[in-house]
Amino acid sequence: MALYNDIVMDHFLNPKNVGELENPDGTGVYGSPVCGDMMQIQIKVDGEKITDAKFKTFGCGSAIASSSMATSMIIGKTIEEALEVTNKEIIDNLGGLPPVKVHCSVLADKAIKNAIYDYAQKNGKHYAALEGYDPNADEDDDHGDIEE
Amino acid sequence: MRNVYLDYSATTPVKEEVLKEMIPYFTEKFGNPSSLYDKGLESKDAVTHAREQVAALINAKPAEIYFTAGGTESDNWAVFGACEKLKSKGNHIITTKIEHHAMLHSCAFLEKQGYEVTYLDIDKDGFIDLKQLEDAITDKTILISVMLVNNEIGTIQPIKEVAAIAKKHGILIHTDAVQGLGNLPIDVKDLGVDLMSVSSHKIYGPKGSGALYIRKGVSISNYLHGGAQENRRRAGTENLAGIVGFGKAAEIAKNNLENHIKHCSELRNYLKDRIIAEIPDTYVNGTMEKRHPGNLNITFKYIEGESILLLLNQFGISVSTGSACSSTSLEPSHVLSALGVPVEMIHGTVRFTVGDFTTKEDIDYVVDNLKTIVAKLREISSVNSTKGW
Numbered sequence: 001m002a003l004y005n006d007i008v009m010d011h012f013l014n015p016k017n018v019g020e021l022e023n024p025d026g027t028g029v030y031g032s033p034v035c036g037d038m039m040q041i042q043i044k045v046d047g048e049k050i051t052d053a054k055f056k057t058f059g060c061g062s063a064i065a066s067s068s069m070a071t072s073m074i075i076g077k078t079i080e081e082a083l084e085v086t087n088k089e090i091i092d093n094l095g096g097l098p099p100v101k102v103h104c105s106v107l108a109d110k111a112i113k114n115a116i117y118d119y120a121q122k123n124g125k126h127y128a129a130l131e132g133y134d135p136n137a138d139e140d141d142d143h144g145d146i147e148e
Numbered sequence: 149m150r151n152v153y154l155d156y157s158a159t160t161p162v163k164e165e166v167l168k169e170m171i172p173y174f175t176e177k178f179g180n181p182s183s184l185y186d187k188g189l190e191s192k193d194a195v196t197h198a199r200e201q202v203a204a205l206i207n208a209k210p211a212e213i214y215f216t217a218g219g220t221e222s223d224n225w226a227v228f229g230a231c232e233k234l235k236s237k238g239n240h241i242i243t244t245k246i247e248h249h250a251m252l253h254s255c256a257f258l259e260k261q262g263y264e265v266t267y268l269d270i271d272k273d274g275f276i277d278l279k280q281l282e283d284a285i286t287d288k289t290i291l292i293s294v295m296l297v298n299n300e301i302g303t304i305q306p307i308k309e310v311a312a313i314a315k316k317h318g319i320l321i322h323t324d325a326v327q328g329l330g331n332l333p334i335d336v337k338d339l340g341v342d343l344m345s346v347s348s349h350k351i352y353g354p355k356g357s358g359a360l361y362i363r364k365g366v367s368i369s370n371y372l373h374g375g376a377q378e379n380r381r382r383a384g385t386e387n388l389a390g391i392v393g394f395g396k397a398a399e400i401a402k403n404n405l406e407n408h409i410k411h412c413s414e415l416r417n418y419l420k421d422r423i424i425a426e427i428p429d430t431y432v433n434g435t436m437e438k439r440h441p442g443n444l445n446i447t448f449k450y451i452e453g454e455s456i457l458l459l460l461n462q463f464g465i466s467v468s469t470g471s472a473c474s475s476t477s478l479e480p481s482h483v484l485s486a487l488g489v490p491v492e493m494i495h496g497t498v499r500f501t502v503g504d505f506t507t508k509e510d511i512d513y514v515v516d517n518l519k520t521i522v523a524k525l526r527e528i529s530s531v532n533s534t535k536g537w
Binding site: 061 | 480
């Protein structure tokens with residue numbers, strides 16, 4: 001009956017990892033308020049391991065829930081592992097999203113990539129998964145596919 | 149948990165007195181109004197009575213009221229019926245950018261059939277420009293359709309002036325008065341409209357029941373074809389209980405109109421004053437003058453409407469939002485876009501509509517919770533007053 005399932009609602013009502021890190025090793029922003037969703041994810045890295053992550057999100061319930069889930073998923077992972085996190089995994093861990101809302105988690109996976117990209121740039125690191133990655137690639141194309 | 153319904157523009161509960169009138173027409177008084185025996189005539193009388201009640205609310209003659217399945221059918225009938233009837237005369241329609249989708253999507257369909265449609269702008273207060281209207285008229289214009297009251301921002305358009313312009317040029321004038329009915333005095337004679345759509349479920353009547361007012365002497369083509377119901381103009385066995393309920397709701401709305409307007413506008417203004425005073429970075433969309441008495445449309449900067457709606461829902465509060473994320477199409481509100489509200493601000497809009505059952509305690513409960521909710525979402529948000537958008 002409800003718009004979202006219990007897991008999504010829990011991550012929306014009690015989001016984990018909200019806020020900003022004091023000295024982030026990487027910051028990624030994706031989306032824009034014009035599109036209705038904008039997400040910032042920051043990471044703290046120790047060695048190759050993500051030890052902490054925080055998010056700030058302007059957006060709907062599923063955007064906030066997927067930010068919470070995505071940051072929870074990458075904490076404790078290595079950079080290589082975090083780069084493998086897909087939208088599908090975020091959605092699956094949330095127990096599914098309404099089809100029209102799927103673009104909200106696309107945002108989370110891009111924000112993670114952008115945060116790691118920022119970290120890599122600052123530290124002269126190279127990761128195969130970021131080969132040719134453009135953090136400023138058109139962010140709006142997800143929206144068009146979902147037209148009813 | 150307390151339940152506070154502030155979405156009366158979406159729909160209203162059926163009033164007890166209305167339901168009481170309807171119930172016998174589901175069971176013992178179930179006759180088909182077209183049948184010639186007593187059981188049918190009894191139903192026919194009920195429809196006749198309801199027609200008088202609806203007519204009285206808008207100062208029409210009963211014979212000018214044609215019952216339909218609701219506002220959408222009435223709008224469709226008006227526009228398609230007018231276009232079919234007048235197709236030899238022209239192919240141009242003038243309407244506005246802020247109509248209900250029942251009108252806009254009908255017009256979009258007609259554009260595909262070769263009709264031309266002019267969509268009038270609104271100014272920053274939410275009103276159309278009568279000069280732009282008159283300038284848009286060509287010798288091919290066959291219909292002008294301007295809504296009386298907008299469903300999102302509640303602004304009341306100058307329909308009397310629009311109708312005068314239409315009349316001067318000999319063009320049919322239709323108004324979608326679905327949001328206006330029962331919320332402001334409506335006199336079709338004074339307004340001078342040819343066609344007017346109204347709906348029952350916005351005035352504490354049942355859903356699936358509405359009417360099209362067709363001024364005596366005005367001819368448009370039929371939309372539903374079949375039996376001889378509604379004076380041969382709208383086929384289909386009457387929605388008997390729905391019509392009876394609409395009639396009773398119209399009668400109550402007429403008797404209660406002054407109180408209703410006073411009650412709603414006082415509580416709406418109280419809601420507005422508290423929100424603006426107690427929650428920073430909030431803006432009212434559309435002017436507060438010439439507005440639906442229960443309507444308030446607010447932008448909460450830096451946060452998104454669906455999130456607000458969901459959190460309010462956690463406290464038993466029902467509202468609606470213009471945010472794209474809340475719609476299945478992911479399109480931000482066309483009304484707020486036409487009003488010139490920046491897209492990022494449209495995402496943060498909430499529409500509150502108060503109604504007959506709203507109390508001052510309800511408003512206090514909503515504002516108290518709203519303050520916490522807005523603060524919480526702004527804490528989560530990646531945009532804020534210092535960072536900007």
